[in-house]
Amino acid sequence: MSQIMIELANVTKIFGQGEKRVVALDNVSLKIKKGEIFGIIGLSGAGKSTLIRCINKLEVPQAGTITIAGQEITRLKGKELRKTRRKIGMIFQHFNLLSSRTVYGNIAFPLEIAGVKRSEIKERVLSLIDLVGLSDKISAYPAELSGGQKQRVGIARALASNPEVLLCDEATSALDPETTKSILGLLQDVNQRFNLTIVLITHQMNVIKEICDTVAVIEDGRIVEQGPVVEVFARPRTPAARRFMKSVLPTEIPAEIQERALRMDDRKQGGKTVRISFVGDVAGEPVISSLIQKFQVDVNILYANLDYIKNTPFGSLIIDLMGENQKIEAAMEFLKDRGLELEVLNGGVEPTA
Amino acid sequence: MVWNLLLRALWETLYMVGASLVLSALVGVPLGIVLVITEPRHIKPAPLIHKVLSTIINIGRSLPFIILLVAIIPFTRWLVGTSIGTTGAIVPLTVSAIPFVARVVETALLEIDRGVIEAAQAMGASTSQIITKVMIPEAVPGLILGLTMVAVNLIGYSAMAGAVGGGGLGDLSIRYGYQRFRGDIMFFTVVILVAIVQGLQSCGSWLAARLNRR
Incomplete structure (x- = not known):
């Protein structure tokens, strides 16, 4: 698991010249481990598409190196590049299937161009069609398939030459939520079955949450934060990552509650409105009731939100803490000691996030 | 007597059109392919080759056929030994159709989804594999329609x-x-010409529709 499969070192890609110059990737460095599902998330135009296309050299970066399984792909050309590309499968947002070929023909395509024998092709294609669950569509043309079925063909085609890496370029962005789920399930399945390293780029939070082990957040061509998905999503460290999370996660406090919290500043009785963010096991602990019992403060829950990232719960809770100031302070210490992130929304510091 | 004349003329027309269609396709199709793949951001970008080829094709297409016909008489004579008769007519017909075919092929090939070509590149396909296994098969309906158009044009030119x-x-x-x-x-000649063009176009359209999987 700790073996590095893909390494990007100081990759820079610039499009255009002069005034039209756009820095799509700015000194990007990443390490992707063998067998992991690595997600790259960013808003459109952040450079994520360029990034994934550099990995199989569909785009050629101006600077930096990209190494896959010990081979520096940025240096390869011609025949050697083509040979290496056969070990890197790729699936696309718009599937990019050959419309003139059937399901069978599409999956056979990478094997044909690799010069595999006809009998072997047949065997391999049939087993792949079975793997992706399209045995009844073997002679259908792409135009006769649904989006999800097309992506299944795309996945089977990408797996045909037994790749070590699978690149997914917004592979679920053109699919409905239900189909997205089934495609993600299939990706997870092949990841485990073949110990396949998967790199996927997306702007959909759910995709990352559902299947990724590690995530990198990209903004304006720079990786602003990377790490285990739970860490990055629940406790973004950099302002850029926090800004991004805010834009995609519904952790925004409803306006009504925010107003109410502000109003409470005026009241005579002391009190604070606090946002508690939690990740992992702490979510299962009865913190609130301990709080009430131990510190004799009144707790009013204003807002709560719980979500799961790959079976790890994370969420946030906004509460009013009422009572004597001292007790409130003590209660907050107690919460911090339990590993919870606290953020005072009024009665003190200006909210930061 | 009239029927013999008509039959003979029909055969000459079909011979001229058929031969020049095949010959012009032999040259024009590769030219069209080169024109496409040398475009910037295509699989073999080569701006200079693209520009030169495009200019030559434009020059070829800007000459009215009747002018071309007489202008290249020395070339025709050199190539087939005569500048008259049915065989002598095939040379200018072919020459005039080549740039037309090249443009028609270019249009058909440019209609292919770039993503499909990219997918083939990502799978490690070589340039020749992309041309023969992706671009041409994907463009078949467009190519058939385009070549039908060339054939209909050649019938018109063959009258001259x-x-x-x-x-x-x-x-x-x-x-x-x-x-x-x-x-x-x-x-009768008008009736026959109309019938040929109608038949040709119907066949072309039918075949293109049949082979269209999109």
Whole structure:
């Protein structure tokens, strides 16, 4: 698991010249481990598409190196590049299937161009069609398939030459939520079955949450934060990552509650409105009731939100803490000691996030 | 007598059109392919080759056929030993159709989804594999429609080939129908020409639709 499969070192890609110059990737460095599902998330135009296309050299970066399984792909050309590309499968947002070929023909395509024998092709294609669950569509043309079925063909085609890496370029962005789920399930399945390293780029939070082990957040061509998905999503460290999370996660406090919290500043009785963010096991602990019992403060829950990232719960809770100031302070210490992130929304510091 | 004339002329027309269609496709299709793949951001970008080729093709297409026909007489004579007769007409017909074919092929190939070509590149396909296994098969319906258009045009041009003694239906209708006031021959040649063009276009459209999997 700790073996590095893909390494990007100081990759820079610039499009255009002069005034039209756009820095799509700015000194990007990443390490992707063998067998992991690595997600790259960013808003459109952040450079994520360029990034994934550099990995199989569909785009050629101006600077930096990209190494896959010990081979520096940025240096390869011609025949050697083509040979290496056969070990890197790729699936696309718009599937990019050959419309003139059937399901069978599409999956056979990478094997044909690799010069595999006809009998072997047949065997391999049939087993792949079975793997992706399209045995009844073997002679259908792409135009006769649904989006999800097309992506299944795309996945089977990408797996045909037994790749070590699978690149997914917004592979679920053109699919409905239900189909997205089934495609993600299939990706997870092949990841485990073949110990396949998967790199996927997306702007959909759910995709990352559902299947990724590690995530990198990209903004304006720079990786602003990377790490285990739970860490990055629940406790973004950099302002850029926090800004991004805010834009995609519904952790925004409803306006009504925010107003109410502000109003409470005026009241005579002391009190604070606090946002508690939690990740992992702490979510299962009865913190609130301990709080009430131990510190004799009144707790009013204003807002709560719980979500799961790959079976790890994370969420946030906004509460009013009422009572004597001292007790409130003590209660907050107690919460911090339990590993919870606290953020005072009024009665003190200006909210930061 | 009339039927013999018509039959002979029909054969000459079909021979001229068929031969020049095949010959012009042999040269024009590769030219069209080169034109496409040398485009910027395509699989073999080569701006200079693209520009030069495009200019030559434009020059070829800007010459009216009747001018081209006489302008290249020395070339025709050098190539096939004669500049008259049906064989002599095939040379200018082919020369005039080559740039047309090249443009038609270019249009058809540019219609292919770039993503599909990219997917083939990502799978490690070589340039020749992309051309033969992706671009051409994907463009088949467009190519058929385009070549049908070229064939219909060639029928029109072949009528002018009568000017160099090429024979054919056009020549027959001018010499008999017009110059000898034979209304019946004029009528029949027109009917036959219309029928050929209609038939050709219907076949082309039908085939293109049949092979279209999109």
